Amino acid sequence: MTTTDRAxxxxxxxxxxxxxxxxxxxxxxxxxxxRIKGATDTNPxxxxxxxxxxxxxxxxxxxGQLACLHHCLTYTATQAGALLIGSRxxxxxxxxxxxxxxxxxxxxxxxxxxRRLPLARLAKATGKGAFYERLSPICGSFELxxxxxxxxxxxxxxxxxxxxxxxxxxxxxxxxxxx
Numbered sequence: 001m002t003t004t005d006r007a008x009x010x011x012x013x014x015x016x017x018x019x020x021x022x023x024x025x026x027x028x029x030x031x032x033x034x035r036i037k038g039a040t041d042t043n044p045x046x047x048x049x050x051x052x053x054x055x056x057x058x059x060x061x062x063x064g065q066l067a068c069l070h071h072c073l074t075y076t077a078t079q080a081g082a083l084l085i086g087s088r089x090x091x092x093x094x095x096x097x098x099x100x101x102x103x104x105x106x107x108x109x110x111x112x113x114x115r116r117l118p119l120a121r122l123a124k125a126t127g128k129g130a131f132y133e134r135l136s137p138i139c140g141s142f143e144l145x146x147x148x149x150x151x152x153x154x155x156x157x158x159x160x161x162x163x164x165x166x167x168x169x170x171x172x173x174x175x176x177x178x179x
Contacts, residue, residue, distance in 0.1 A: 009092055013083065017106075020082030024075035033071040038116030039064030068114050076107040113145050
């Protein structure tokens with residue numbers, strides 16, 4: 001496989017993952033999951049009656065974890081479907097085991113980011129706390145989440161491409177680390 005082939009596979013796979021990620025985040029995710037996936041006992045999400053303002057339900061850590069789990073499962077399934085269909089249509093010949101492993105990484109990192117507190121802590125630690133809290137003209141937390149998503153997609157595909165290259169050449173070492 002040539003460098004051009006690897007680059008085309010990477011670029012196509014990245015586009016498929018990003019498109020599927022946007023669909024999973026914006027179209028597949030339920031409103032309930034979007035609203036409560038970051039809930040914790042110390043920062044609960046409270047549902048209120050629209051007319052009276054009375055408290056209807058309080059969602060804490062457990063409900064937030066379950067909502068985030070549900071969202072990440074549908075998000076990852078959307079990505080898997082896009083990679084499966086796209087790779088078949090475009091002849092990418094991705095290794096199913098490696099794709100599954102890469103999607104597991106995507107799932108886990110997406111879950112951590114969407115629980116919100118880890119991303120908020122990272123933003124604060126890197127001096128981006130005020131940006132994370134910004135709601136207008138752009139939502140800082142969403143933009144930082146999107147940046148993490150883009151990085152995860154690139155890392156996911158890089159792992160698959162490296163494994164594919166090793167398989168094709170019979171190398172057992174990482175070609176990027178050789179002297």
